Amino acid sequence: MNLTEEQLTATLAGRRIGFPVHYFPEVDSTNIRAWRLAMADATEGTAVVADSQSRGKGRLNRAWQSPPGVNIYTSLVLRPRIEPAAAPQLTLVAGVAVAELLTGYHPPGVTIKWPNDVLIGGKKVCGILTEMKSTAAGIDFIILGIGINVNTGRGDFEPALRETATSLKIVTGTGFDRREVISDLFSRLEKWYSVFLARGFPGVRETWLHYADILGRPIRVVFKEDSSCGVVTGIDDDGTLVMQDARGGYRRVVAGDVYLLKG
Ligand code: BTN
Numbered sequence: 413m414n415l416t417e418e419q420l421t422a423t424l425a426g427r428r429i430g431f432p433v434h435y436f437p438e439v440d441s442t443n444i445r446a447w448r449l450a451m452a453d454a455t456e457g458t459a460v461v462a463d464s465q466s467r468g469k470g471r472l473n474r475a476w477q478s479p480p481g482v483n484i485y486t487s488l489v490l491r492p493r494i495e496p497a498a499a500p501q502l503t504l505v506a507g508v509a510v511a512e513l514l515t516g517y518h519p520p521g522v523t524i525k526w527p528n529d530v531l532i533g534g535k536k537v538c539g540i541l542t543e544m545k546s547t548a549a550g551i552d553f554i555i556l557g558i559g560i561n562v563n564t565g566r567g568d569f570e571p572a573l574r575e576t577a578t579s580l581k582i583v584t585g586t587g588f589d590r591r592e593v594i595s596d597l598f599s600r601l602e603k604w605y606s607v608f609l610a611r612g613f614p615g616v617r618e619t620w621l622h623y624a625d626i627l628g629r630p631i632r633v634v635f636k637e638d639s640s641c642g643v644v645t646g647i648d649d650d651g652t653l654v655m656q657d658a659r660g661g662y663r664r665v666v667a668g669d670v671y672l673l674k675g
Contacts, residue, residue, distance in 0.1 A: 413589050413590065413591065414463070414481070415435060415461065415463055415590055415591060415594075416435065417433070417434070417435035419591055420433045420435050420461060420591060420594070421433055423591055423594075423595050424459070424594075424595065424598065427457065427598060427599075427602065428456075428457050428602055429457045429459075429488060429598045429599075429601050429602040429605060430457060430459045430488070430594070430595075430598030430601075430602075431457060431458075431459065432455075432458055432459070433458075433459045433460075433461060434449065434458070434459070434460045434461070435460075435461050435462070435463075436460070436461075436462045436463070437462070437463045437464070437480075438462065438463065438464045438465070438466060438480070439460070439462040439464075439465055439466070439485075440465065440466050440467040441465050441467050441468055441469050441487075441557075442460040442461065442462050442465065442485050442486055442487035442557060443469055443487045443541060443543060443555050443557040444467070444469075445460045445462075445487070446458070446459075446460040446487035446488065446489050446555045446557070447543065447545075447555050449489060450489045450545070450552075450553040450555065451545075454489045455489070455491075456489060456490055456491040456492075457488065457489070457490075458488070458489040459486060459487070459488050459489075459598070460486065460487045460488075461484075461485070461486045461594060462478075462485045462486075463480050463481060463485075464478050464479060464480035464481075464485070465478035465485050466478075468485060468559065469541060469557070470539055470541065471528060471539070471541055476539060476541075476559050477569070477570060477573065478559065479564070479568065481563075482561075482562060482563040482564050482565075482568070482579075483559065483560060483561050483562050483563065483564060483579070483590075484558070484559065484560040484562055484590055484593060484594055484597070485557075485558075485559050486557070486558050486559075486594065486597070487555050487556065487557040487558070488555070488556045488558075488598075488601070489553055489554075489555060490502065490553065490554045490555075490556055490605070491551070491552075491553050491554075492551060492554065492605075492608075492609060493550070493551075493609075494551065494609075495550070495551075496544065496546040496550065496551050497650070498612075498613075498650065499542060499544045499546075499551065499554055500527065500542065500651060500666075501608070501612075501613045501616075501650065501651040502542050502554060502556060502605075502608070503527050503528045503540050503542050503556075503651075504524075504526075504527060504613065504616065504620055504647075504651050505604050505605060505607075505608045505613075505616050506540045506542075506556055506558060506601060506604075507524045507527075507528065507529075507530055507540060507620065507623070508524070508604050508616055508619050508620050508623060509597065509600040509601045509603070509604045509605075510530045510538050510540070510558065510560065510597065510600075511523070511524050511530050511623040512600050512604075512619070512623075513593070513596055513597050513600050514530060514532065514537065514538070514560075514580065516596070517580055517584060517588070518584065519532045519533075519580065519583040519584050520532075520533060520583070521533045521534070522623065523623055523624065523625055524620065524623040524624045525624070525670060526624060526626065526647075526653050526665075526670045527651070527653075527670075528540040528541070528542075530623075532578055532580075532583045533578065533583060535575075535576055535577055535578035536561075536576055536577045536578070537560065537561050537577070537578050537579060537580065537583075538558065538559065538560045538561070539558075539559050540556070540557065540558050540559075541557040541558075541559075542554055542555065542556050542557070543555045543557070556601075558597070560580070560593070560597070561577060561578065561579035561580065562579060562580050562581065562588050562590055562593055563579060563580070563581045563587050563588060563590070564577075564579035564581065564582070565579075565581070565582070566582055580593075604616060612649065613649055613650065613651050614649055617647060617649075620647065621647065624647075626644045626653075626670075626672070627644055627645070627646065628643060628644065628645075629643065629644055629672055629673075630642070630643050630672070630673040630674075631643070631644055631655060631670050631671060631672055631673060632670075632671045632673055633653075633655070633665050633668045633669070633670050633671075634668055634669045634671070635667065635668040636668075639668075640655075640657065640663060641657065641658070641673065642655030642656050642657040642658070642663060643655060643656050645662070648664070652664045652665065652666050653665040653670070
């Protein structure tokens with residue numbers, strides 16, 4: 413079903429997260445639009461939703477494939493009163509909200525891959541990109557961008573993505589009304605964002621660990637210049653992954669791509 417601003421507004425009116433909502437049939441990137449709105453004093457919870465993106469942004473300057481008519485591309489303006497150093501934790505909070513959302517549609521095997529992917533059956537179904545503007549006084553705003561592959565068909569992915577990406581429709585065999593999924597997404601984000609603001613990452617950690625299913629598992633972390641292997645021993649209060657290497661030393665992982673190894 414097509415999205416319209418009228419229907420989205422009627423669905424989201426008065427919400428703390430997701431309203432006001434700005435809808436575009438096509439944008440460069442919802443993160444770019446949300447950033448502009450935030451610079452023009454958009455209030456916390458303001459949402460940008462697009463049917464397609466011509467310059468969808470992924471992490472590490474990668475592109476996010478954003479075809480029309482099938483998926484969710486959205487960005488929220490957040491203005492949390494937290495230290496700038498705590499901002500990356502919002503990616504983990506959003507991951508929990510998305511994992512919970514997708515689990516509600518009963519696909520088998522929803523997992524979170526640290527720090528910002530949600531997978532179904534080991535294939536990526538959602539990516540999260542947070543961007544922040546801060547000053548010496550603290551955070552001005554955070555743009556929380558979320559892309560979810562909802563109704564993409566198996567053959568619709570670029571060849572390079574076919575082995576690594578999936579959609580809710582592919583794994584369940586059913587198409588979904590994107591307006592309902594967006595509404596559910598914003599409800600779950602509102603819930604987990606409130607928990608995070610009240611209790612910090614410790615309030616989210618148990619659920620994050622449940623979905624990440626990574627404790628005690630061997631991983632390889634690929635950094636810019638090198639890579640390192642170890643066994644995950646926990647995730648700190650600040651969202652840093654902690655692993656123990658073969659020599660028994662502990663390493664805190666704040667960036668990089670994490671791959672589960674067969675253990
Ligand atoms: C990643 O996995 O690398 C992050 C992907 C984030 C994609 C979403 S789609 C909506 C929002 N707008 C963007 O340009 N990017 C994010």
